[in-house]
Amino acid sequence: MKRNHQSFLNRxxxxxxxxxxxxxxxxxxxxxEMKEKLIIAHRGASGYLPEHTLxxxxxxxxxxxxxxxxxxxxSKDDIPVVxxxxxxxxxxxxxEVFPGRKREDGRYYVIDFTFAELLxxxxxxxxxxxxxxxxxxxxxxxxxxxxxxHSLEQEIELIQGLNKSTGKDVGIYPEVKNPGFHREEGxxxxxxxxxxxxxxxxxxxxxxxxxxxxxxxxxxxxxVELGSRLFLxxxxxxxxxxxxxxxxAAYANAxxxxxGLLIGxxxxxxxxxxxxxxKRAHALGLKVHPYTxxxxxxxxxxxxxxxxxxxxxxxxVDGVFTDFPDLVRNYLNR
Numbered sequence: 001m002k003r004n005h006q007s008f009l010n011r012x013x014x015x016x017x018x019x020x021x022x023x024x025x026x027x028x029x030x031x032x033e034m035k036e037k038l039i040i041a042h043r044g045a046s047g048y049l050p051e052h053t054l055x056x057x058x059x060x061x062x063x064x065x066x067x068x069x070x071x072x073x074x075s076k077d078d079i080p081v082v083x084x085x086x087x088x089x090x091x092x093x094x095x096e097v098f099p100g101r102k103r104e105d106g107r108y109y110v111i112d113f114t115f116a117e118l119l120x121x122x123x124x125x126x127x128x129x130x131x132x133x134x135x136x137x138x139x140x141x142x143x144x145x146x147x148x149x150h151s152l153e154q155e156i157e158l159i160q161g162l163n164k165s166t167g168k169d170v171g172i173y174p175e176v177k178n179p180g181f182h183r184e185e186g187x188x189x190x191x192x193x194x195x196x197x198x199x200x201x202x203x204x205x206x207x208x209x210x211x212x213x214x215x216x217x218x219x220x221x222x223x224v225e226l227g228s229r230l231f232l233x234x235x236x237x238x239x240x241x242x243x244x245x246x247x248x249a250a251y252a253n254a255x256x257x258x259x260g261l262l263i264g265x266x267x268x269x270x271x272x273x274x275x276x277x278x279k280r281a282h283a284l285g286l287k288v289h290p291y292t293x294x295x296x297x298x299x300x301x302x303x304x305x306x307x308x309x310x311x312x313x314x315x316x317v318d319g320v321f322t323d324f325p326d327l328v329r330n331y332l333n334r
Contacts, residue, residue, distance in 0.1 A: 036066070037312055037317075037318060037319055037320075037332055038066045038067060038289065038318060038319025038320075039064065039065050039066045039067075039319065039320070039322065039325050039328045039329055039332070040065065040066065040067045040068075040069060040173055040289060040319055040320065040321045040322065041057070041060030041061075041063075041065035041067070041068045041069060041322070041325045042069055042291065042292050042293075042321040042322055042323050043056065043069055043071065043084060043323070044056030044057040044059065044060045044068060044069070045057075045059040045060040045063055045065075045323070045324070045325055045326070046139075046323045047136075047139060047294065047295060047296070047322075047323035047324040048139070048140060048324075049140050049147075050091070050123050050124060050125050050126075050140060050147050051084060051091065051125075051126060052070075052071065052082045052083055052084060052091075052123070052149075053123055053147040053148070053150075054150050054154070054155065054158055055147060057155060057158060057159070058158065058162070060325050061159065061162050061170055063325040063326035063329060064325060064326065064329040065170060065325040065329075066170065066171065066319070067170065067171040067172065067173040067208075067210060067319075068155075068159060068170060068171070068172060068173065069172075069173045069174070069175065069321065070082045070152055070155055070172060070173065070174040070175065071083060071084045071085075071174075071175045071177050072152055072174055072175060072176060072177055072189065072193055073085070073086050073110045073111070073177050073178070073182075073189075074110070074111055074182055074185075074187050074189050074192065075110060075111065075113060075114060075115045075118055076111060076112060076113055076114045076115075076117075077114045077115055078187065078192055079115040079151050080151060080152040080153075080189070080192060080193055080196060081110055081115065081118060081149055081150075081151060081152075082149070082150055082151065082152060082155055083110060083149060084177075085110075085177070086109055086110055086111065086177065086178050086181055087107050087108060087109060087110070088108040088109070088110055088113075088118075088121065089102075089107060089108045089129060090126055090127055090128075090129050091123055091124060091125075091126050091127075092121040092122060092123055092124065092149070093121055093122045093124065094108045094121055095108070097120055097121055098113070098117070101113070111182070111185055111187070115151065118149050119148060119149060121148065121149060122146060122147060122148065123147040123148055123149060124142050124143055124147070125139055125140055125141075125142040127142070136296055136297075138296060139296070152174065152193070152196055153196060153200070155172075156172060156196075156200045157200075159172060160200065169208055170208070171208030171209055171210065172202070172208065172209050172210075173209075173210045173211075173212065173233075174193060174197070174209070174211055174212070175211075175212045175213060175235070176189055176190050176193055176211070176212075176213045176215075176218060176222075177189075178215075179213065179215050179218040180215065180218075190218060190221065190222050190226060191226060193211075194222070194226055194228055197209060197211070197230070202230065203228075203229060203230065204229050204230070205229055205230065205231055205253075207230065209230055209231070210230070210231045210232070210233055210253075210254070211228070211230045211231070211232055211233070212232070212233040212234075212235050212256060213232075213233075213234070213235060214235040214236075214237060216234060216244075216247075216248070219232055219234055219251065219252060220251050223251040223252075224251065231253045231254070232251065232252045232253055232254070233252060233253065233254040233255065233256045233287075233289060234248040234251075234252040234254070234255050234256065235255075235256040235257075235291075236255055236256060236257040236258070236261060237257075237258060237261075238261075239261055241257070241261075242257075242261060242275065242277050245277065245280050245281055245284065245286070246280075246284065248286065249281075249284040249285065249286055252286065253285075253286065253287065254281075254286055254287035254288065254289055254318070255277075255281055255286055255287075255288055255289075256288075256289045256290065256291060256321070257277065257288070257290050257291075258290065258291055258292070259290040259291070259292075259293070259307070259311060259320075260299070260300065261277065261290075262274055262275060262277050262278060262288075262290060262315055262317075263275075263300065272300060272301075272310065274314065274315055278315050278316060278317060282316075287318040287319070288315075288317045288318050288319075289317070289318060289319045289320065289321065290311065290317055290320055290321070291320070291321035292321050292322065292323065293307060293308065293311075293320045293321065293322035293323070293324070293328065294322070294323045294324065295323070295324045295327060304324075304327065305331060308320075308328060308331045309331075312331075312332070
Protein backbone atom coordinates (compact mmCIF):
# COMPACT_ATOMS: atom_id res chain seq x y z
CA MET A 1 0.00 0.00 0.00
CA LYS A 2 2.83 2.37 0.89
CA ARG A 3 4.58 1.58 -2.43
CA ASN A 4 1.40 2.32 -4.42
CA HIS A 5 0.94 5.58 -2.54
CA GLN A 6 4.51 6.62 -3.35
CA SER A 7 4.02 5.69 -7.01
CA PHE A 8 0.87 7.83 -7.12
CA LEU A 9 2.76 10.76 -5.58
CA ASN A 10 5.56 10.38 -8.13
CA ARG A 11 3.07 10.46 -11.00
CA UNK A 12 1.40 13.56 -9.59
CA UNK A 13 4.76 15.26 -9.10
CA UNK A 14 5.74 14.45 -12.69
CA UNK A 15 2.59 16.08 -14.04
CA UNK A 16 3.02 19.15 -11.86
CA UNK A 17 6.64 19.53 -12.97
CA UNK A 18 5.73 19.08 -16.62
CA UNK A 19 3.19 21.88 -16.37
CA UNK A 20 5.56 24.15 -14.51
CA UNK A 21 8.32 23.53 -17.07
CA UNK A 22 6.27 24.24 -20.19
CA UNK A 23 7.86 27.63 -20.60
CA UNK A 24 11.25 25.94 -21.03
CA UNK A 25 9.97 24.29 -24.24
CA UNK A 26 11.90 21.08 -23.51
CA UNK A 27 9.61 18.76 -25.47
CA UNK A 28 11.44 17.06 -28.31
CA UNK A 29 14.57 19.18 -27.84
CA UNK A 30 18.03 17.69 -28.11
CA UNK A 31 21.23 19.70 -27.91
CA UNK A 32 22.33 20.39 -31.50
CA GLU A 33 20.04 17.41 -32.22
CA MET A 34 22.82 15.25 -30.67
CA LYS A 35 22.69 12.83 -33.61
CA GLU A 36 26.23 11.60 -33.04
CA LYS A 37 27.25 9.21 -30.28
CA LEU A 38 29.00 11.24 -27.59
CA ILE A 39 32.36 10.48 -26.04
CA ILE A 40 32.42 11.93 -22.53
CA ALA A 41 35.89 12.00 -20.98
CA HIS A 42 35.33 10.68 -17.44
CA ARG A 43 37.49 12.83 -15.14
CA GLY A 44 39.51 13.55 -18.30
CA ALA A 45 41.69 10.90 -19.91
CA SER A 46 41.90 9.30 -16.49
CA GLY A 47 43.01 5.95 -17.86
CA TYR A 48 46.35 7.57 -18.73
CA LEU A 49 46.91 10.45 -16.27
CA PRO A 50 45.72 11.16 -12.71
CA GLU A 51 42.01 11.98 -12.70
CA HIS A 52 40.77 15.58 -12.79
CA THR A 53 44.14 17.14 -13.52
CA LEU A 54 44.45 19.77 -16.23
CA UNK A 55 46.96 17.47 -17.95
CA UNK A 56 44.33 14.73 -18.06
CA UNK A 57 41.77 17.16 -19.51
CA UNK A 58 44.14 18.41 -22.21
CA UNK A 59 44.95 14.81 -23.20
CA UNK A 60 41.24 13.97 -23.39
CA UNK A 61 40.71 16.99 -25.61
CA UNK A 62 43.45 15.82 -27.97
CA UNK A 63 42.02 12.29 -28.02
CA UNK A 64 38.77 13.50 -29.53
CA UNK A 65 36.37 13.71 -26.60
CA UNK A 66 33.09 15.50 -27.32
CA UNK A 67 32.57 16.51 -23.69
CA UNK A 68 34.95 16.63 -20.73
CA UNK A 69 33.66 15.98 -17.21
CA UNK A 70 34.21 18.16 -14.13
CA UNK A 71 33.15 16.89 -10.68
CA UNK A 72 32.73 19.92 -8.42
CA UNK A 73 33.21 20.44 -4.68
CA UNK A 74 33.41 23.80 -2.90
CA SER A 75 36.49 25.04 -1.05
CA LYS A 76 36.27 26.94 2.23
CA ASP A 77 36.21 30.21 0.27
CA ASP A 78 33.45 29.03 -2.11
CA ILE A 79 35.63 28.16 -5.12
CA PRO A 80 34.27 25.18 -7.11
CA VAL A 81 37.22 22.76 -7.17
CA VAL A 82 37.46 19.99 -9.77
CA UNK A 83 37.72 16.80 -7.72
CA UNK A 84 35.61 13.67 -7.56
CA UNK A 85 34.96 13.53 -3.81
CA UNK A 86 34.32 15.84 -0.87
CA UNK A 87 37.44 14.20 0.63
CA UNK A 88 41.09 14.77 -0.26
CA UNK A 89 42.95 11.81 1.18
CA UNK A 90 42.49 9.34 -1.69
CA UNK A 91 43.89 11.51 -4.47
CA UNK A 92 46.29 13.98 -2.81
CA UNK A 93 49.14 14.15 -0.30
CA UNK A 94 47.04 16.18 2.17
CA UNK A 95 48.13 13.98 5.10
CA GLU A 96 51.74 15.05 4.57
CA VAL A 97 51.10 18.74 3.92
CA PHE A 98 48.37 19.37 6.51
CA PRO A 99 48.61 16.47 9.01
CA GLY A 100 46.57 18.25 11.69
CA ARG A 101 43.58 19.23 9.55
CA LYS A 102 41.54 16.03 9.57
CA ARG A 103 38.09 15.87 11.13
CA GLU A 104 37.03 13.55 13.95
CA ASP A 105 36.21 10.82 11.42
CA GLY A 106 39.85 10.87 10.26
CA ARG A 107 39.03 12.30 6.84
CA TYR A 108 40.31 15.46 5.16
CA TYR A 109 37.55 17.55 3.58
CA VAL A 110 37.94 19.90 0.60
CA ILE A 111 35.55 22.33 2.25
CA ASP A 112 37.92 22.83 5.21
CA PHE A 113 40.66 24.32 3.03
CA THR A 114 40.93 27.59 1.14
CA PHE A 115 41.67 27.36 -2.56
CA ALA A 116 45.17 28.75 -1.95
CA GLU A 117 45.81 25.92 0.52
CA LEU A 118 44.46 23.30 -1.90
CA LEU A 119 46.91 24.48 -4.54
CA UNK A 120 49.75 23.40 -2.22
CA UNK A 121 48.74 19.76 -2.59
CA UNK A 122 50.01 17.24 -5.12
CA UNK A 123 47.52 15.01 -6.93
CA UNK A 124 48.25 11.29 -7.29
CA UNK A 125 46.58 8.26 -8.84
CA UNK A 126 43.57 7.20 -6.75
CA UNK A 127 44.38 4.88 -3.87
CA UNK A 128 42.22 2.58 -1.79
CA UNK A 129 42.09 4.31 1.60
CA UNK A 130 41.77 1.03 3.50
CA UNK A 131 44.68 -0.80 1.87
CA UNK A 132 46.79 2.14 0.68
CA UNK A 133 47.15 0.41 -2.69
CA UNK A 134 46.61 2.09 -6.05
CA UNK A 135 43.16 1.25 -7.43
CA UNK A 136 44.38 0.81 -11.03
CA UNK A 137 48.04 -0.28 -10.77
CA UNK A 138 48.62 -0.45 -14.55
CA UNK A 139 47.88 3.27 -14.98
CA UNK A 140 50.19 6.28 -14.51
CA UNK A 141 52.85 5.54 -11.86
CA UNK A 142 51.69 6.94 -8.53
CA UNK A 143 53.90 9.54 -6.88
CA UNK A 144 55.76 10.47 -10.07
CA UNK A 145 55.71 13.76 -11.98
CA UNK A 146 53.79 16.75 -10.57
CA UNK A 147 50.04 17.36 -10.70
CA UNK A 148 47.79 19.76 -8.80
CA UNK A 149 44.17 20.63 -8.15
CA HIS A 150 42.43 23.40 -10.07
CA SER A 151 39.15 25.32 -10.18
CA LEU A 152 36.17 25.06 -12.50
CA GLU A 153 37.06 28.46 -13.95
CA GLN A 154 40.60 27.35 -14.75
CA GLU A 155 39.35 24.27 -16.55
CA ILE A 156 36.72 26.18 -18.52
CA GLU A 157 39.39 28.64 -19.64
CA LEU A 158 41.60 25.74 -20.77
CA ILE A 159 38.82 24.08 -22.79
CA GLN A 160 37.52 27.34 -24.27
CA GLY A 161 41.09 28.33 -25.12
CA LEU A 162 41.64 25.04 -26.93
CA ASN A 163 38.33 25.49 -28.73
CA LYS A 164 39.54 28.84 -30.00
CA SER A 165 42.97 27.62 -31.07
CA THR A 166 41.72 24.40 -32.71
CA GLY A 167 38.39 25.55 -34.08
CA LYS A 168 36.58 22.71 -32.29
CA ASP A 169 33.59 22.97 -29.96
CA VAL A 170 34.31 20.50 -27.16
CA GLY A 171 31.80 20.84 -24.35
CA ILE A 172 31.93 20.62 -20.57
CA TYR A 173 29.95 18.15 -18.44
CA PRO A 174 30.06 19.41 -14.81
CA GLU A 175 28.59 17.47 -11.88
CA VAL A 176 27.26 19.07 -8.72
CA LYS A 177 28.65 16.79 -6.00
CA ASN A 178 26.93 16.12 -2.68
CA PRO A 179 24.64 19.18 -2.58
CA GLY A 180 23.13 17.98 0.72
CA PHE A 181 26.55 17.94 2.39
CA HIS A 182 27.29 21.44 1.12
CA ARG A 183 23.92 22.64 2.41
CA GLU A 184 24.74 21.27 5.87
CA GLU A 185 27.97 23.27 5.69
CA GLY A 186 26.01 26.44 4.89
CA UNK A 187 26.85 26.55 1.17
CA UNK A 188 24.64 26.53 -1.93
CA UNK A 189 26.90 24.80 -4.45
CA UNK A 190 24.35 24.75 -7.26
CA UNK A 191 23.76 28.49 -7.21
CA UNK A 192 27.53 29.16 -7.18
CA UNK A 193 28.20 26.73 -10.06
CA UNK A 194 25.36 28.12 -12.19
CA UNK A 195 26.74 31.62 -11.69
CA UNK A 196 30.17 30.61 -12.98
CA UNK A 197 28.71 28.71 -15.92
CA UNK A 198 26.68 31.75 -16.93
CA UNK A 199 29.76 33.96 -16.60
CA UNK A 200 31.50 31.81 -19.23
CA UNK A 201 28.53 31.67 -21.59
CA UNK A 202 26.81 28.45 -20.50
CA UNK A 203 23.18 29.20 -19.69
CA UNK A 204 20.99 27.83 -22.46
CA UNK A 205 19.92 24.48 -23.88
CA UNK A 206 22.05 24.92 -26.99
CA UNK A 207 25.26 25.79 -25.14
CA UNK A 208 28.01 23.16 -25.03
CA UNK A 209 27.39 22.33 -21.39
CA UNK A 210 25.56 19.42 -19.78
CA UNK A 211 24.97 19.65 -16.03
CA UNK A 212 24.60 16.42 -14.03
CA UNK A 213 23.75 15.36 -10.49
CA UNK A 214 22.85 12.16 -8.62
CA UNK A 215 20.53 14.06 -6.26
CA UNK A 216 17.15 14.13 -7.99
CA UNK A 217 15.75 16.78 -5.66
CA UNK A 218 18.67 19.08 -6.36
CA UNK A 219 18.44 18.58 -10.11
CA UNK A 220 14.72 19.46 -9.95
CA UNK A 221 15.64 22.51 -7.89
CA UNK A 222 18.21 23.55 -10.50
CA UNK A 223 15.51 23.40 -13.17
CA VAL A 224 12.55 24.85 -11.28
CA GLU A 225 13.71 27.03 -8.39
CA LEU A 226 16.98 28.22 -9.92
CA GLY A 227 15.46 28.42 -13.41
CA SER A 228 18.32 26.80 -15.33
CA ARG A 229 17.78 26.24 -19.06
CA LEU A 230 20.84 24.01 -19.41
CA PHE A 231 20.76 20.43 -20.65
CA LEU A 232 20.39 18.36 -17.45
CA UNK A 233 21.34 14.72 -16.84
CA UNK A 234 19.87 12.73 -13.97
CA UNK A 235 22.55 10.32 -12.79
CA UNK A 236 21.40 6.93 -11.50
CA UNK A 237 23.12 4.34 -9.32
CA UNK A 238 20.34 2.00 -8.13
CA UNK A 239 18.26 -0.46 -10.14
CA UNK A 240 15.10 0.76 -8.37
CA UNK A 241 15.54 4.12 -10.11
CA UNK A 242 14.67 2.48 -13.42
CA UNK A 243 11.04 2.75 -12.25
CA UNK A 244 11.39 6.53 -12.09
CA UNK A 245 12.45 7.34 -15.66
CA UNK A 246 9.08 8.93 -16.37
CA UNK A 247 9.55 11.16 -13.33
CA UNK A 248 13.03 12.20 -14.49
CA ALA A 249 11.63 13.20 -17.88
CA ALA A 250 9.68 16.01 -16.19
CA TYR A 251 12.83 18.05 -15.56
CA ALA A 252 15.85 16.31 -17.15
CA ASN A 253 17.03 15.88 -20.75
CA ALA A 254 19.04 12.69 -20.18
CA UNK A 255 19.68 9.89 -17.73
CA UNK A 256 23.11 8.64 -16.72
CA UNK A 257 22.89 5.11 -15.29
CA UNK A 258 25.75 2.75 -14.61
CA UNK A 259 25.85 0.46 -17.63
CA GLY A 260 25.21 -2.49 -15.35
CA LEU A 261 21.73 -1.15 -14.64
CA LEU A 262 20.83 -1.65 -18.31
CA ILE A 263 21.67 -5.36 -18.21
CA GLY A 264 18.73 -7.54 -17.26
CA UNK A 265 20.61 -10.76 -16.65
CA UNK A 266 22.38 -13.65 -18.42
CA UNK A 267 20.71 -16.08 -20.81
CA UNK A 268 21.33 -19.84 -21.09
CA UNK A 269 24.25 -19.23 -23.46
CA UNK A 270 25.93 -16.91 -20.93
CA UNK A 271 25.10 -13.82 -23.01
CA UNK A 272 23.82 -10.64 -21.33
CA UNK A 273 20.16 -9.74 -21.66
CA UNK A 274 18.84 -6.19 -21.48
CA UNK A 275 15.90 -4.42 -19.94
CA UNK A 276 13.82 -1.76 -21.70
CA UNK A 277 15.29 1.27 -19.91
CA UNK A 278 16.95 2.79 -22.98
CA LYS A 279 13.85 2.34 -25.13
CA ARG A 280 11.63 3.87 -22.44
CA ALA A 281 13.99 6.81 -22.07
CA HIS A 282 14.12 7.40 -25.82
CA ALA A 283 10.34 7.25 -26.04
CA LEU A 284 10.22 10.08 -23.50
CA GLY A 285 12.76 12.16 -25.41
CA LEU A 286 15.58 11.44 -22.97
CA LYS A 287 19.15 10.72 -24.04
CA VAL A 288 21.07 7.91 -22.28
CA HIS A 289 24.69 8.44 -21.19
CA PRO A 290 25.84 5.44 -19.11
CA TYR A 291 29.05 5.26 -17.05
CA THR A 292 31.90 4.20 -16.62
CA UNK A 293 33.64 2.50 -19.57
CA UNK A 294 37.13 1.29 -18.64
CA UNK A 295 39.57 -0.83 -20.59
CA UNK A 296 40.90 -2.25 -17.33
CA UNK A 297 37.48 -2.95 -15.75
CA UNK A 298 34.57 -4.25 -17.85
CA UNK A 299 32.64 -6.57 -15.53
CA UNK A 300 30.37 -8.99 -17.33
CA UNK A 301 32.03 -8.65 -20.74
CA UNK A 302 34.95 -10.50 -22.31
CA UNK A 303 36.54 -7.31 -23.60
CA UNK A 304 36.25 -3.54 -23.57
CA UNK A 305 35.36 -3.57 -27.26
CA UNK A 306 32.55 -6.05 -26.66
CA UNK A 307 31.12 -3.75 -24.00
CA UNK A 308 31.23 -0.86 -26.49
CA UNK A 309 29.63 -2.96 -29.23
CA UNK A 310 26.77 -4.04 -27.01
CA UNK A 311 26.22 -0.53 -25.68
CA UNK A 312 26.22 1.32 -28.99
CA UNK A 313 24.80 -1.31 -31.34
CA UNK A 314 22.40 -3.35 -29.21
CA UNK A 315 21.37 -0.98 -26.43
CA UNK A 316 21.64 2.09 -28.70
CA VAL A 317 22.95 4.43 -25.98
CA ASP A 318 23.62 8.03 -27.00
CA GLY A 319 27.05 8.41 -25.43
CA VAL A 320 29.32 6.96 -22.76
CA PHE A 321 31.48 8.21 -19.92
CA THR A 322 34.91 6.67 -20.40
CA ASP A 323 38.41 6.81 -18.89
CA PHE A 324 39.77 5.95 -22.36
CA PRO A 325 38.31 8.47 -24.86
CA ASP A 326 40.80 7.50 -27.58
CA LEU A 327 39.68 3.86 -27.57
CA VAL A 328 36.01 4.83 -27.84
CA ARG A 329 36.88 7.28 -30.64
CA ASN A 330 38.73 4.51 -32.48
CA TYR A 331 35.77 2.19 -32.08
CA LEU A 332 33.26 4.72 -33.37
CA ASN A 333 35.51 5.68 -36.28
CA ARG A 334 35.52 2.05 -37.38
